[in-house]
Each structure stands twice: as C-alpha cells, then as structure tokens.
Amino acid sequence: MRVFLSFFIFLLLILCGLLALNTLNYSSKQPQTASNNNPVLKEFPLAAQRLSKAIEFKTISCKQESDTSFFSAFRALHRFFDESYPLISKKLLKVKFGEFSLLYKWEGKNKELPPIVLMAHQDVVPVSEIEISQWKFPPFSGKITQDTIWGRGTLDDKVGLMCILEAGEALLAEGFAPDRTIYFAFGHDEEIGGKRGAKKIAEYLETRGDHAYFILDEGLTITQGLVPKIDSPVALIGTTEKGYMTVELAVNHTGGHSSMPAKHTAIDILAENIARLKRKTFTAVFTKPVDAFLDYIGPEMPYPEKVVFANRWLFDPVIKNIYSQSNAGNALIRTTTAPTIFQSGVKDNVLPHSARAVVNFRLLPGTSQADVRQHLHSVLDTAQVSIKVVEFSESPPLSSITSESFQYISKTIQKVYSNVLIAPSLLIAGTDSKHYRKISDNIYRFLPVFLTPKNISQIHGVNERIATKDLIYAANFYYELIRNI
Ligand SMILES: [Zn+2]
Missing domain, CATH: 3.30.70.360 (Alpha-Beta Plaits)
Structure with a gap:
C-alpha cells in the first residue's frame, strides 16, 4: 500500500511539474508594438454628422430585384456620398454593380503591387413594427445626443462604410497617394446574402485578374467583457467564418x-x-x-x-x-x-x-x-x-495568422487603440467576404467598434447606437491602415 501511495505521489509531482513547466513556457503571442497609451488621434470633425445623415437613408436590403421600395434611399445615399466626399468622387474610379453596389478604385503608384480591398455594406436590416416603440429615438432619425449617434446601421455596418470614406477623403485632402491600389467595395444586399452585390464585385475583380494582398471586411470587433476571465478589451480578427x-x-x-x-x-x-x-x-x-x-x-x-x-x-x-x-x-x-x-x-x-x-x-x-x-x-x-x-x-478557407497582412492589421489596431489584446478567431455569422475567396488568400473580418455584454444585442436589435468617441477611433483605424500600408 505504502509503495503504491509513494508511486502515486511521485506521478502527481511529475504531473504538477509538467503543468508548471508548460505554464512557464507559455509565452504571449501579442504583436510586439511599442506600448501606446496615448495614441494621437485625428479629429474627423464631420464624421458624426455624416454618419447621422447616412442613417437617415432607409437603405433596407430589397429581397427581390423587382422590389423597388428602397431604391430611392440607395440613390439618395449615393448622391450624399458624392456631395460629402468630393475628392473621392473626383479622384477615384467608381463602378456600380446590381445598380446599387459600389466599387471605388484608388489607383496606386506601383502597379506591380497587389491591391487591397476594404469592404463594408450599405444595406441594413428592417425594424419590425413591434420593436419601433422600444426605440428611444426613431431608428432612422440618426439622432445625435451629447456623445452618441443613434439608429439602425450605426454598428452594422454604416460605421465601417462611413469611416472608410472619412479616412479616404482625409488622406486625399492631405495629398496622400497610396503605393498599392486600394479598392473600397460596398455591397447593397449583404443582409440577404450578397448575391447581387458583393458576389458581382468579386466576379468583376476575378475577371480582371486582380488578386488582393488582403481583404478586410466587417465581422468580429473589439470585445470588452465578452472573453471570460480577460478584463482588457480584445480585438478579434476573423480568419474565417462558419x-x-x-x-x-x-x-x-x-x-x-x-x-x-x-x-x-x-x-x-x-x-x-x-x-x-x-x-x-x-x-x-x-x-x-x-x-x-x-x-x-x-x-x-x-x-x-x-x-x-x-x-x-x-x-x-x-x-x-x-x-x-x-x-x-x-x-x-x-x-x-x-x-x-x-x-x-x-x-x-x-x-x-x-x-x-x-x-x-x-x-x-x-x-x-x-x-x-x-x-x-x-x-x-x-x-x-x-x-x-x-x-x-461551406466555410471559406482559413486565412493565415503568420501573413504580413495579419500582422499589419494587428499592429494598426494596437497603434490606434491602447491596451487592446489581439486574437484571431472564427466568425460565427456570415459576411459578404465569403464571395471573395478567389480574390485573396488573406481575408480578415474585423470592424473597429466596441462590443460589450450591454450593447451586443443592439446589432439587428433595438436602440442600435455608437459613441461618437468610438466612431472617431474607427475612422482613425482605417486612416492609419491606408496611410501605412
Ligand atoms: Zn453587417
């Protein structure tokens, strides 16, 4: 009995030793960027008003091609883009797909370099009759209160759409010219599968023989209080989706x-x-x-x-x-x-x-x-x-986490947001990027907004809204991403 007990204790000690050794050797995989406690942010003074205005256009995805109920909203949104972002309208080549999906091409200086594609979608989900009364402000009012912009699409995904445009316009105003070509690809039917928008844009890029260095679409976000046992915000980058x-x-x-x-x-x-x-x-x-x-x-x-x-x-x-x-x-x-x-x-x-x-x-x-x-x-x-x-x-192919582009996106996040952890992950929902699998091996799904246990239900839900501060951070993210590519 005593021999057995000693042997058992011996095994237990070995096991504890092994567990301790593995834990000690368990090193952080966070990108090694200089800690950035006070990032210098650009102001984007018109971003909140413009997002608010964009919310007013009721760009609800139309189920059938024959469904014309929201056509005028998409047309008005496009006119608004042309008026609000004059440099983008003037200097970037714009192609339309399925009437309302937009592809902007920002020609790079070096034609040899593969392009990047920044994606967002213009359409939003409807608000059901039952839910309207639960909204604090009408869902398509784009109401701005002291520090918040309210309305359908503020999180999904007009924030991405508008912040890409804000970043592009600001950089053009500064005389910035990118080395590699940058596409802005904005679908109009993501919420119903993206077959008339994103799919057509991807087919067009494919026939042109464009193979992207990387593609960034909406998807996962910066979560706070959603990863158990982790207090810091965690920026999750989707490397594939279900x-x-x-x-x-x-x-x-x-x-x-x-x-x-x-x-x-x-x-x-x-x-x-x-x-x-x-x-x-x-x-x-x-x-x-x-x-x-x-x-x-x-x-x-x-x-x-x-x-x-x-x-x-x-x-x-x-x-x-x-x-x-x-x-x-x-x-x-x-x-x-x-x-x-x-x-x-x-x-x-x-x-x-x-x-x-x-x-x-x-x-x-x-x-x-x-x-x-x-x-x-x-x-x-x-x-x-x-x-x-x-x-x-089926689930699209897995994008690499050792690629330059994954590292680049991670470092850009850390540059703009202080004390944010990075982690690749699986997106459990779907995005328009699923149509782009032939365009790039490096497709990432990340939208620079904060999600918490409190606001996660606002996506497709009631009282969807974004803090003005978070909107400015998001615009800065795309600004840095384009500027340093
Ligand atoms: Zn979305």
Missing part, C-alpha cells in the same frame, strides 16, 4: 377529423423529429481558428486559468465544457442546429395532411454538406420525414 446550410423537412400523413385523431399526426411526427434533432447536438470540436484564438488568449489569462490553457492536452474537455454553456461559446465549437420555420394546419378541427419545417445549420470549418446529411439520416426517421437541401455554402 458555413451555412438550410434544409426543409416535410412530413405527409393521412389527415382527417380532429374528433378522432390518429396516434401520430403529421405535426406530431415532425415535432418529435425536430425535438430529436435539437437534442442530438453535433460533437464539440476545436477547429483551427478557435485553436488559434485559445493560443492567443491563453497566455493573457490570470491564474489558475492560465495553467488550464497552457495544458490543453489535459484540459481540453474542461474548456469545451465551459464553452458549451453559453450560446456564443457553443457556436464556436459546434455546428449548430436552429429550426427557424414550422408550418402546418389550416383549421382548428382538421388534422393536417402535411407539416413542414426549415432548419438552419451553421457549419464549423471542415464540416461538409455530406456530414450534415449523414447527421440528419442518423437522427431523423427518414421513412416519414423527407429532407431537401435548400441552401449550402
């Missing part, structure tokens, strides 16, 4: 009178199958972009968490368990299942002949359509439930 798949499930069954219902009706069968699908989650996996996120964030953790992150060979199941607890954390490590539409029945005393549901999956990098189909076949009773894939796009 894939997208929508399936329609349908059940056809004998109907009849509701006074003598069969044991299983179409609604019962479909509901049971959906419930099973929700219960049987996909396996939790740390994909490469999330591995990279943990590698960047781990060394910045306090003790004892740092020991856990430094010894992932032992503690990965613990980390997975923690991430599974929150919706956002769970979405980082799993392909997710979301039933979004459920339809059946016509009358209260009639058993329906059919029931239909739509389920949306967000796919981890590396998960294919066949993987989801296999999952569906293993969970659903396919003798009764038919499966039809309605939409599919």
Whole structure:
C-alpha cells in the first residue's frame, strides 16, 4: 500500500511539474508594438454628422430585384456620398454593380503591387413594427445626443462604410497617394446574402485578374467583457467564418377529423423529429481558428486559468465544457442546429395532411454538406420525414495568422487603440467576404467598434447606437491602415 501511495505521489509531482513547466513556457503571442497609451488621434470633425445623415437613408436590403421600395434611399445615399466626399468622387474610379453596389478604385503608384480591398455594406436590416416603440429615438432619425449617434446601421455596418470614406477623403485632402491600389467595395444586399452585390464585385475583380494582398471586411470587433476571465478589451480578427446550410423537412400523413385523431399526426411526427434533432447536438470540436484564438488568449489569462490553457492536452474537455454553456461559446465549437420555420394546419378541427419545417445549420470549418446529411439520416426517421437541401455554402478557407497582412492589421489596431489584446478567431455569422475567396488568400473580418455584454444585442436589435468617441477611433483605424500600408 505504502509503495503504491509513494508511486502515486511521485506521478502527481511529475504531473504538477509538467503543468508548471508548460505554464512557464507559455509565452504571449501579442504583436510586439511599442506600448501606446496615448495614441494621437485625428479629429474627423464631420464624421458624426455624416454618419447621422447616412442613417437617415432607409437603405433596407430589397429581397427581390423587382422590389423597388428602397431604391430611392440607395440613390439618395449615393448622391450624399458624392456631395460629402468630393475628392473621392473626383479622384477615384467608381463602378456600380446590381445598380446599387459600389466599387471605388484608388489607383496606386506601383502597379506591380497587389491591391487591397476594404469592404463594408450599405444595406441594413428592417425594424419590425413591434420593436419601433422600444426605440428611444426613431431608428432612422440618426439622432445625435451629447456623445452618441443613434439608429439602425450605426454598428452594422454604416460605421465601417462611413469611416472608410472619412479616412479616404482625409488622406486625399492631405495629398496622400497610396503605393498599392486600394479598392473600397460596398455591397447593397449583404443582409440577404450578397448575391447581387458583393458576389458581382468579386466576379468583376476575378475577371480582371486582380488578386488582393488582403481583404478586410466587417465581422468580429473589439470585445470588452465578452472573453471570460480577460478584463482588457480584445480585438478579434476573423480568419474565417462558419458555413451555412438550410434544409426543409416535410412530413405527409393521412389527415382527417380532429374528433378522432390518429396516434401520430403529421405535426406530431415532425415535432418529435425536430425535438430529436435539437437534442442530438453535433460533437464539440476545436477547429483551427478557435485553436488559434485559445493560443492567443491563453497566455493573457490570470491564474489558475492560465495553467488550464497552457495544458490543453489535459484540459481540453474542461474548456469545451465551459464553452458549451453559453450560446456564443457553443457556436464556436459546434455546428449548430436552429429550426427557424414550422408550418402546418389550416383549421382548428382538421388534422393536417402535411407539416413542414426549415432548419438552419451553421457549419464549423471542415464540416461538409455530406456530414450534415449523414447527421440528419442518423437522427431523423427518414421513412416519414423527407429532407431537401435548400441552401449550402461551406466555410471559406482559413486565412493565415503568420501573413504580413495579419500582422499589419494587428499592429494598426494596437497603434490606434491602447491596451487592446489581439486574437484571431472564427466568425460565427456570415459576411459578404465569403464571395471573395478567389480574390485573396488573406481575408480578415474585423470592424473597429466596441462590443460589450450591454450593447451586443443592439446589432439587428433595438436602440442600435455608437459613441461618437468610438466612431472617431474607427475612422482613425482605417486612416492609419491606408496611410501605412
Ligand atoms: Zn453587417
């Protein structure tokens, strides 16, 4: 017994030694920029007013090409661009796609250098009737209060759109001429998939043989209080985004009178199958972009968490368990299942002949359509439930975190924002940049705004707004990014 105990203590000591050694060798991956406690910011005195004005144009994405309800808003926004940014209108070449998407070309001095593409989208999501009353100011008023600009699009994504233009106009006024060509690519239907805008712009660049040095689109942000155990703000740069798949499930069954219902009706069968699908989650996996996120964030953790992150060979199941607890954390490590539409029945005393549901999956990098189909076949009773894939796009290729462009974007963030940590990560939503996979290997998804547990729900939600101070920082980010490229 004593021998066994000594042996056990010996093993335990070795394990503790190993954990300690790994933790001591666990070094920071933060870019080595000189600490920047007081960045010198440019003022952009008109930025707040111009963003406010841009919010007033109700540029809601039009579902069909025939839907003309918001055409005038897009036209007015374009006129506003021409008036407010005269140097951009005069000196940059402008091409339109799908009538309202815009591509500006700022010709570089050195034609040999591959261009960069800065992306944003002009369209916004609508505000539902129910939500309007919850807004403190009308959502398309662009109301400016003391230190804040309010309205739909202030965060997603007119801030990106306007700050790129602000930076470009300011640099042109200073006589700046870029070495490499810079494109500003502004889609008009991102919120409904980007097929008429971003997709067309990307096809145009492809036919011209343009291969970009890097592309920067909206996506992840600077988060504060959203990465557990980290107090500093963390600028997350999306190196890829999740894939997208929508399936329609349908059940056809004998109907009849509701006074003598069969044991299983179409609604019962479909509901049971959906419930099973929700219960049987996909396996939790740390994909490469999330591995990279943990590698960047781990060394910045306090003790004892740092020991856990430094010894992932032992503690990965613990980390997975923690991430599974929150919706956002769970979405980082799993392909997710979301039933979004459920339809059946016509009358209260009639058993329906059919029931239909739509389920949306967000796919981890590396998960294919066949993987989801296999999952569906293993969970659903396919003798009764038919499966039809309605939409599919896989996760785009992973962009490098050792590339010059990733380092460059990281350093620009640190130059403008003081005491911000950097971490690559996986974007769990989708962006227009998914259409650009043939244009560059280095596609990054980062919007320079702050998201906190308090304001994260404002995106596509109620009382969307941005602090004027944050808007000025965002304009400075694009200004530095273009100026030093
Ligand atoms: Zn957006």
